[in-house]
Amino acid sequence: MRDTAAVVSAVSQAKEMVWINPKYLMFELTDALCQLVVSDEDIDDAEKRLQRFAPFIQKKFPETAPTHGIIESELVAIPMMQSALEKEYGVSIPGKLLMKMDSHLPIAGSVKARGGIYEVLTHTENLALANGMISRDESYEKFADDELQNFFHDYTMQVGSTGNLGISVGIMSAAFGFNTIVHMSKDAKAWKKSLLRSHGVKVIEYDDDYAKAVAEGRRQSELNPMSYFVDDEKSVDLFLGYATAAKRLQKQLDEKNIVVDEEHPLLVYIPAGIGGAPGGISYGLKRVYKDNVHCFFCEPTQWPSVLLGMATGKMEKANIKDYGLTGSTHADGLACPSPSSFVTRIMMNLLSGDFTVEDAKLYDFLRLLYRAEGKEIEPSSCAAFVGPLRLLELEDSREYLSSHGLTREILDHSTQIVWATGGSMVPEEVKKQYRNTYL
Numbered sequence: 001m002r003d004t005a006a007v008v009s010a011v012s013q014a015k016e017m018v019w020i021n022p023k024y025l026m027f028e029l030t031d032a033l034c035q036l037v038v039s040d041e042d043i044d045d046a047e048k049r050l051q052r053f054a055p056f057i058q059k060k061f062p063e064t065a066p067t068h069g070i071i072e073s074e075l076v077a078i079p080m081m082q083s084a085l086e087k088e089y090g091v092s093i094p095g096k097l098l099m100k101m102d103s104h105l106p107i108a109g110s111v112k113a114r115g116g117i118y119e120v121l122t123h124t125e126n127l128a129l130a131n132g133m134i135s136r137d138e139s140y141e142k143f144a145d146d147e148l149q150n151f152f153h154d155y156t157m158q159v160g161s162t163g164n165l166g167i168s169v170g171i172m173s174a175a176f177g178f179n180t181i182v183h184m185s186k187d188a189k190a191w192k193k194s195l196l197r198s199h200g201v202k203v204i205e206y207d208d209d210y211a212k213a214v215a216e217g218r219r220q221s222e223l224n225p226m227s228y229f230v231d232d233e234k235s236v237d238l239f240l241g242y243a244t245a246a247k248r249l250q251k252q253l254d255e256k257n258i259v260v261d262e263e264h265p266l267l268v269y270i271p272a273g274i275g276g277a278p279g280g281i282s283y284g285l286k287r288v289y290k291d292n293v294h295c296f297f298c299e300p301t302q303w304p305s306v307l308l309g310m311a312t313g314k315m316e317k318a319n320i321k322d323y324g325l326t327g328s329t330h331a332d333g334l335a336c337p338s339p340s341s342f343v344t345r346i347m348m349n350l351l352s353g354d355f356t357v358e359d360a361k362l363y364d365f366l367r368l369l370y371r372a373e374g375k376e377i378e379p380s381s382c383a384a385f386v387g388p389l390r391l392l393e394l395e396d397s398r399e400y401l402s403s404h405g406l407t408r409e410i411l412d413h414s415t416q417i418v419w420a421t422g423g424s425m426v427p428e429e430v431k432k433q434y435r436n437t438y439l
């Protein structure tokens with residue numbers, strides 16, 4: 001299905017599908033251009049910034065003590081889930097299936113703990129340095145002192161969010177003492193709003209979608225010279241925060257003696273909303289593993305905004321509502337009507353493809369994972385499982401595999417990673433509701 005009209009027609013019918021990116025190129029051909037936008041040094045700088053702030057983070061969030069203030073998640077094998085999926089759907093999933101547990105990242109309980117928190121740190125550091133409040137060679141534990149906390153009281157941090165970005169930006173900026181405002185769309189879950197309020201964050205609710213909450217937040221922030229707006233639609237800082245995940249994953253794979261090379265490819269599936277989190281992580285992974293990693297995004301059939309933006313070439317101007325989609329989904333973390341302008345461009349030649357998945361399946365995956373592995377993640381997060389499930393089933397992904405020399409024998413030696421993007425902060429009663437939805 002390389003023809004745009006056929007892709008658009010399948011998307012409009014809200015069919016589960018895979019879109020294979022016709023502009024995908026060998027890494028070498030994209031490298032020079034990409035590095036002009038985000039270089040290896042930029043990503044290394046981001047990692048260093050995270051390390052500078054680690055003493056402060058460890059002090060404020062004792063749950064990060066085991067990793068000394070570094071916010072990181074486990075990479076776990078899920079063999080029981082792999083066989084449960086094979087059995088339930090009568091399919092074969094080659095290679096070794098792993099799950100990256102960003103669902104359980106400390107502080108924010110979602111992948112947003114990477115990008116959202118990183119951007120707060122960057123802005124905080126810039127303000128503190130510019131005002132002579134800190135120097136780079138001091139311990140950043142100092143950010144917990146009254147003097148700095150009082151300094152940040154006069155500043156405002158704002159963000160538009162369906163929930164998880166608001167949680168990560170809200171909790172972290174409140175920890176520095178910022179006056180914090182989160183603008184939330186109507187898809188945002190009630191417990192996320194009350195969690196934020198419990199951290200002293202001001203939550204403004206809109207009876208409209210994510211794009212509206214962002215636009216309103218941005219507008220209000222622009223009216224206040226002391227205010228900073230974390231802008232998910234175009235932020236490079238968010239992207240850098242996500243990209244640092246790659247070298248850390250490499251370390252985890254090395255520790256497990258998992259080889260990634262031409263004979264042992266890595267396939268990664270990440271749920272996408274606006275594209276920032278999966279884009280940043282995938283970009284980082286491509287820089288590390290080049291042609292040996294194949295990155296796929298996963299989106300709800302009702303909100304395939306990255307797929308539409310990239311397939312039509314309309315990028316951030318594509319809007320799911322223009323394609324007759326109803327715009328209702330349980331995957332609140334993925335409910336962005338239009339994709340990021342920045343990510344659709346930088347991933348144009350690097351993304352392998354994009355799978356779509358129906359809401360009901362998200363809950364089936366959620367239950368299977370709970371029963372097979374005893375792990376609980378949120379519905380949005382479960383979108384990633386559609387990738388390994390359908391990789392060998394759909395004609396278009398099969399064609400992708402064969403055109404890249406990914407034979408069954410090679411795939412049997414592959415590593416497939418589903419990126420669990422959220423869930424650990426979901427209250428128990430909501431987790432229970434999830435297990436009983438779409439039964």
Ligand SMILES: *Cc1c(COP(=O)(O)O)cnc(C)c1O
Nearest residue numbers: 164273274275276277333421422
């Ligand atoms: C935000 C989010 C994503 C996707 O991130 P984007 O940057 O919007 O693409 C995926 N899963 C969960 C649970 C999220 O909160």
